[in-house]
Amino acid sequence: AKDAEAMRKYLIEALGYLDGNIITLPDPTSGDLNRVFGTASRPDGQLYNLVSAKPGRCDVFVYYAGHGAPSVREKRGYLVPIDASPDYIEQNGYPLDLFYSNLSKVLAKDLIVVLDACFTGEAPDTSGRVRTLVRDASPVPVASVTEDVPANSLVMTAAKSNQLACWYRDKRHSLFTYWLLRGLKGEADLDRDGRIVVGELDEYVRQNVPPLARLLYNRDQTPEIRGAAGKELLRIR
Structure with a gap:
């Protein structure tokens, strides 16, 4: 909840998003x-309808911080809602490929997706201890980026498919x-030209997240950013 509130505050104060245009799901x-x-049958959800008021003119930023889980049978990733059972994730999870597919139908000018989750079937708690979401099963890494990712999107993920996202x-x-927020607040402007491009943010989080994950938990965690390296994300005010 703290991560989501920090991101919401950043969107309003730094990027100029209107509070009334932000959908928050704690x-x-x-x-x-x-x-x-x-x-799958009705992709026109609340986000779709909100953007449809100004088709092709809206920037959409989607931030998800929570659990992901794999389908052991399908090798398919799912977002895990609060009322879902990981043992029945195919019935009550939200498929990651459907997530991207439906986002591709949203008539956005630009789309940024941030997934602070991992999809191995394991989850570290706030103390760093790891628990298995899927009972009596070995971790099953699945990709956090699928072929359904919209062409106009920038996708940032907390870790590679076989890694945990640490606390x-x-x-x-x-x-x-x-580290993502610190970078977006200005520290990722590595060449000090007053703007942050995708490649700079990618380099910044890779400089900071992996060493600290190794120091704190003796784990590998390498964030991945998929998008044009030279694309400008923002100008520093």
Whole structure:
């Protein structure tokens, strides 16, 4: 919840998003995800309808911080709503490929997706201990980026498909979100030209997240950013 609130504050204060245009789901249920992002048969969810008022003129920023889980049978990734059972993730999870597919139907000018989650079937808690979401099963890494990713999108993920997304206990944030926000607030302007491009943000989080994950937990965590390296994200005010 703290990560989501910090991101919401950043969107309003730094990027100029209107508070009324931000959809916040602190502990989303299956129904919440279906309502906002749509279903397989009805992709026109709340986000779709909000953007449709100004087609092709809206920048859309989607931030998800929570659990992901794999389908052991399908090798398919799912977002895990608060009311979902990982043992029945195919029935009550939100498929990652559907998430991207429905986002591709949103008539946005630009789309940024941030996934602070991992999809191995394991989840570290705030103390760093790891628990298995899927009972009596070995971790099953699945890709956090699928072929359904929209062409006009920038996708940032907290870790590679076989890695955990770690918690930064001292800062009470996830490790990835903490450094992502610091970068977006100006530290990722590596050449000091007053703007941050995708390649700079990618380099910045890679400089900071992996060493700290190794130091704190003796784990590998390498964030991945998929998008044109030279694309400008923002200008520093």
